[in-house]
Structure formats: structure tokens, C-alpha cells
Amino acid sequence: MPRTVLEPRFQVEYLSVLDAEGSLDSALDPGLPPAELKRLYRAMLLGRRLDERMVRLQRQGRIGTFAPIKGQEASQLGSVAVLRPTDWMVPSFRETAAMIWRGWPIEKLLLFFAGHLEGGQPAPDQRDLPITIPVSTQLPHAVGLAYAAQYREDDVIVMAYFGDGATSEGDFHEALNFAGVWHVPVVFVCQNNQWAISVPLKKQTNSKTIAQKALAYGLPGIQVDGNDVLAVYAASREAVARARAGDGPTLIECVTYRLGVHTTADDPTKYRSAEEVAEWERRDPLTRFAAYLKRKRLLDEGLEAAVDEEIAAAVARFEATGVADPLVMFDHVYAELPPDLKAQREALAEGLRSGEPGRREKHEPSPPMRGQRSGKR
């Protein structure tokens, strides 16, 4: 009756290509053509500048609460950039840069955060799910999309985003388990930004890495420097190729940092030190990528101004949109408009016309008529 080691081969790799100074490990270089490198940098810069602009718009009361991405640009863009337009992107709630890469117009995103229902509506040919709030619940959907792809023998893969805190939720584990059992084409991208609101990673899990959680479900897990866009790109490209080849799912842990607030309703100075933030600012994903591109003479003069102009034009289009139409709230509750909702919609329309919104005409009580009713008893 021996006592033996069953699986000594479990291992989790860590991948880094560009260091904090922007020096490249050429053996690991994913070898992107210059145009692609420039496109990635532009998207990262746009993500950063839009984020800053959105914080100001929120402070001015022009959009509502949102989750800024500052510091996570490389994690988002290095991964989303390997998708084809026909692939699926499943966001959580902090994927602004990835969504814009996928073709969400900036003004539409702003409309979303200003509360317009149209802001959450993907274009008809767009394969992105809407932003989701309950942490981790989008992950089983991603597996469902991947199951559908497998079912239809459709050559698409699914990429799903979530945070470090999300890995404590049951739906994360259920999704990885299903993906493992069914071998479906899905890539799970965890943006481990070290914090779940005020809860640091070490209070979220006793695992040394998030990547290793994949091993329990029989799928590969890899940890990458999430502030290194080339490392994220390399790992994502590998995972997507594996999924597309029918070799199943992968979990990618991007080690990154949320440089800003959790959401615009948060004040992180209450729970983390300025030293910690400064330490991560030194590893800023934009700075290092810019340094690398500069050395390769791929950094365009005037890029910042061009990006700001694009944002300003989108903000102007957003501001030119009128207030949300209250009646649309009924339109997509069901695939069709049921009679009771139609009645409520008409009552609200009538109320809005007459200046008494919200009155339910249908149930206006009639005057007491006891004993006066006609008809046989």
C-alpha cells in the first residue's frame, strides 16, 4: 500500500517579454509587424485618455458611476487584439479599452454610462455581450457561447474577462469546470489588478497564483506580466490558437494593477498606501511600451493630440444626444410587447403628454356603486 505522488508535473508558467524599462526579451518577442505595434499603442493611449476624460465627465455629472481602467490597458488590449471580429468577447464591467477595440463607438459607451439603453446595444453584427455587473456570472455565458460554437461546428472562439475577486465566485469555478469537461473553445482572461474594491488579493485567495486554479479543472493556466502588452499578446495568441485547433480552454492571469479608483464612487486612499501605487506607476504599461516603440522609431509625433481629438469629437456627439426616452424601458423586456406592458407603456405615454407621468389609467378606481350594479345577481 504505497503512498505515492500522483501528478508531479503540474506547473504554471510566468511570461514577461518587455520589462519595466521597455527592454525586449527577443527570444520571446511575438514578432508583431510595426503597423500592429502602432495600432496597439494607439488603442492603449486612447483607452488611457478616454478613461481620464470619463472621470472628468463623471465628476461633472454628465455620466454616472463607472469603473476606470487606468493601468490595465495592456491586459485588455494585448488579449482582445488576437480575436477575429467573428469571435466573441464577453466583458465584465471594466473593459472600456477592449470594447472600443471591438468597435463600440465611444459615444455609445458614454451613452451607456449616461443611462441610455441604446448604449448597451451591440451592433447587429457585433459579437460582444453587454457589460455585466454581478461578478463572474458572465463566465458560464461564455462557456455557453463556446458550447454553441462547438454544437454548430462554427470556427469561433470566446474570450471572457473578469477580475481577481471574481475567482472567488462559484460561477468562475463552474464555468472553468464545464469548459474543462467539454473542451470548448474559450479563453478566460483574469485581470488580476490586486484589489477587489478594498480587498487585497491575499485576502481573496490563499493560492499562490490565480493561473494555477486552471489546473484543478484540467486546463492550462499561465500567468503573464499584465502590464506588458507583448507578453499578454503572446499568451493570448497561444491560447486562442489552442482553442481554435479544438484543444480546449485556457486561463490567462494578467498580473496588473488598478492605478485609479475602483469606481468613481470609491476612494482608495482609505485602504491602500501611496507607496504601493507609486511602485506600480513605475511599471506603467504605457510608459514601457512607449519606450520600446521610441527605440524602434515607431512612436508617432502628435499621437496624443490626435487621440484627444477623436475623444473630443465623440464627446461632442454624445452631448448632442437628447435625454433618454422613458418609453423605451418597455420595449425589450420581452421579445414581443405583451398586452400588460403595452398598457403600461400607453399609460406612461399619456401621463408624459398630460404632465402626470406614472399614473395607471387602467386601475383608476370607479366611484362607489354598491347595490347600483346592473345585471342579475
Added chain:
Amino acid sequence: MAVMTYREALNLALREELTRDPNVFVIGEEVGLYEGAYKVTQGLLKEFGPKRIVDTPIAESGFTGVGIGAAMVGLRPVVEMMTFNFALLALDQIVNSAAKLHYMSGGQYNVPLVIRGPGGPAHQLAAQHSQSMEVYFYHVPGLKVVRPSTPMDAKGLLKAAIRDDNPVIFIESETLYNVKGEVPEDPDFVIPLGQAVVRREGTDVTVVAYMGMMYRAMEAAEELAKDGISVEIVDPRSLQPLDTATIIGSVRKTHRAVVVEAGAGFAGMGSEIATEITEEAFDDLDAPVLRVTGAQAPMPYARNLERAKTPTKEKIADAIRRVCYANGSR
């Protein structure tokens, strides 16, 4: 028409829809090899194969979420809950995702999903395994909720649910699987969601009841007929959408109403129906609407306690007599 059990009617509906539409697939615990905890999926794995009859890990939230994802791209998953008691583990997926993704995507993604399985009081299955579950769902905008009482309804409504472009909660009953009845064999026979049915015509009082409670109400009605009380029984069949027109129409005729429900009464279906009647037909009423409901307690295990917890034929008959002022206290 063929005579078959409620279970066979459900099985036939699944078989017909799986045959008709390649996008339909069945997913859940024990639905394949084991043919369903209550054998509703009997023979399906053999006929349609493991891609379409999918046994899953024990993870209600997970496989409900998988169904939602697959539904968003146009598949039509039929998710089986081994019993609806376990659907509580998937409540967020049902309430926050299935019901809302069509709305949140501005109408871009439908969720044509059916979640089906047995629910409601069963025989001695106790606190965590024997409870009325519809209350958790019909409150949620975006969901449809069906409770089919007869084999014919089981078939016609399940087919309608599968063809519906919205998420449909379809709650069967352990106690009805062996009930026999006539069922049309026509594969195009469907019963549209949102149409109540008058199970028994009467003139003195309207009783609204579904599932096991409908059968108990029928027994009570037979008994009361001997005393000259003519009871009309309306079975809503679908609780969301609710066919209030049929209920109100009946009350306008009888001027009295009793609503029966198996679960605890507080803020239950009975409250909703009583309110609808009061708002719409107050002037037609000759007596306050009465509810006959389960006690406000978890389901006990012991047979005699279980009986005391749920509405009986006697309790229903008593309520009917009371709204007719025929209980001797006139």
C-alpha cells in the same frame, strides 16, 4: 388523441421539438444515461445523441448560465432542474441574466430558454425538497412562468415554451407525472402561453387553482354540487403572462371568487389574483375574495403535518361555502 401520462406527454413534446428544430437541446443533471430523475427524458439520449441530450456536472448556476449563453446565439436549450428547489442555486443567472439580457442588450440578444422540472409540494419530500417555487420567478419582468396541470397542457405548453423567444420557467409536479389524460398527437398542437382555461363551468363562485390544487378544487366542486353550489374552476396555466381577462370574466359571472395556492400565502399568487379581481371587478363582487393557501411554514416531513400544511379539499370547500355565505353563519 391518445391517452398518456403527464410524463409521457412531456417526453413527447421534447421529442417532437428536438425533431422539428435542430437548435433545441436538453441539458441538465442525469438527463442522458439516467433518462431524468423523473424519467421525463426517457429514450432521448438514444434517439438524439449526447450532443443534444447533455449530462452536466452538478452545477445549477453553471448549466443555467451555459444555457443562457447558448440561447443568445439562437440555440434553444431546455434546461432540466432535477427539482426546482435546486433552481435557487441558479437564481442570479435566471433573474439577472436570463430575464434581463434581452433588455440590457437593447433587444439585440434573445434568450429563448426553457427551464423545466418538478416543483411544488410532493409526497413527504420535506422542507428543502417540497415547496412552491413559482413565486420566485413570476415577479421578475422578462420571465414567463408556466404551471401545466394536465397531460394535454404539459405537451401543448412545453412546445409553446420551447418555441417562445423569451426565457420560460416551466414548473411541473412530482405528484402529476403519473396522471393520465387525452393528448393530441398532432406535432403542431401548441397551447399559447397566457391563456387560462375553464376546467369546470359553474354559476355561483369562481375558484382559481392550478396543478394539484386544481384537482382538489374539482373534488370540492363535485361535493358542493350536491349541496346546490355551482362552482366554476379557472386554471390559469400560465402565471406570467396571466390571463386576467378569463378570470375577471368568470368573476363577473359568478360574483364570488376563491383563489387556491399550495405555497405559503403571504405575497403569493393568490394575493396577486385577489388584487386583480378587486381592482377590475370590485363592483361585481358579492363577497370578499378569499385565499386558501399553504401555512406560513416550511414543508414538514411527517405525513399528517404535511397534510395540515397544504390546502385540502375540505379547506377549499369551506372557503367556497364562506364566500357563498353558505357556511351556516349567514
